[in-house]
Each structure stands twice: as structure tokens, then as C-alpha cells.
């Protein structure tokens with residue numbers, strides 16, 4: 018009995034210490050900002066080479082410095098993807114650009130209107146830096162003429178296309194925020210490689226492939 022009490026005390030002490038350390042907001046920030054997951058692990062030249070092979074129209078910008086902690090590792094400026102026209106150029110990390118290229122191929126995106134990529138700022142209502150601050154996030158307003166603002170809830174083909182595209186995006190990004198997520202996202206998809214793992218639920222045992230649509 019004494020042994021059980023002693024073990025319980027140890028577990029309690031470890032948990033309390035862990036909570037106190039995790040409760041330190043600067044540690045939380047460091048973890049949440051720097052841990053990026055489910056992104057292709059191709060660094061430097063290797064990543065640029067894959068973008069070239071995918072016939073992405075881009076210029077390499079190297080490591081982009083900005084006021085701390087903002088900046089982009091292995092930044093690229095993208096004018097367009099092989100089969101996808103953009104409403105304007107994008108500045109992203111090479112790895113995020115690659116995830117985007119793969120997703121666009123998957124969903125057969127021919128024309129994309131975006132609302133920006135790189136932006137040194139905090140997440141709204143939080144003290145944590147947005148993944149936009151590291152070139153690891155993008156906001157998308159419409160794909161192939163289907164608008165997030167007006168057609169997300171649509172019963173027709175455009176609405177279904179957007180909802181399927183969001184589900185597919187979970188194969189390439191860890192966070193896929195849709196108009197269902199919050200009022201701030203009523204008119205766009207926010208996609209990033211951050212830690213939170215926010216994705217629309219996938220149907221069980223069904224892997225979405227939307228190529229050739």
C-alpha cells in the first residue's frame with residue numbers, strides 16, 4: 018500500500034512539474050511555433066529540384082530574414098504551378114510550396130484566387146505567431162471558380178468540390194481551417210503545417226483522390 022502511495026506521489030510530482038514547465042508561455046510558444054508537422058522533409062536544393070521537376074514557375078529567394086521571429090527558410094516566389102494559374106504571386110517556404118503543388122495536382126486546381134501567404138503576424142486573439150510568419154501557411158478564396166465565401170455550403174457541384182478539396186488538403190497540411198471553423202474564416206481556407214492538427218473529419222476507410230476532375 019505504501020508503495021502505491023509513493024508511486025502516486027512520484028507521478029503527481031512529475032505531472033505538476035511538467036505542467037509548470039509547459040505553463041511557461043515562452044516554452045509553449047517555442048514548441049507551437051517551431052514544430053511543423055506533416056510536411057515533406059525535403060530541405061535546401063533537394064526541395065528546389067522537386068519544384069523544378071514539377072514545372073513550377075518560381076524563383077529561389079534563399080533564407081529570407083525579417084524582424085524576429087519572422088522569416089522563411091528556403092523561400093521561393095511562385096508565379097504559377099504547372100497546371101494551376103494563380104491570382105498573384107506567392108512567397109512561401111519551398112516545403113510548403115511543394116505541399117501546395119501536390120494538393121493542387123490532387124484536386125485538379127486550374128485557377129486559384131488566394132488572399133496571401135507570407136505575413137509577419139500573431140494568430141488573431143493569441144500571442145502565438147501565425148504560421149504565415151514563416152511562409153508555412155496560405156489563405157485561399159476560390160478554386161476553379163468556386164468561391165469559399167458564397168459556395169462553401171452550396172448543395173451543388175461547386176460546394177461539393179470545395180468540401181472534397183478541404184478533405185483532400187488534410188493529406189498535405191496539418192491544419193485545414195474552413196468557413197466552418199470560425200467567422201474569421203468565412204471566406205477562405207487557411208492551410209498550414211503547424212502543430213494544432215485541425216482538419217475536417219475524413220470518412221472512414223476512404224482516401225479521397227480528386228485528380229482529373
Ligand SMILES: [Zn+2]
Nearest residue numbers: 154155156207
Ligand atoms: Zn491564414
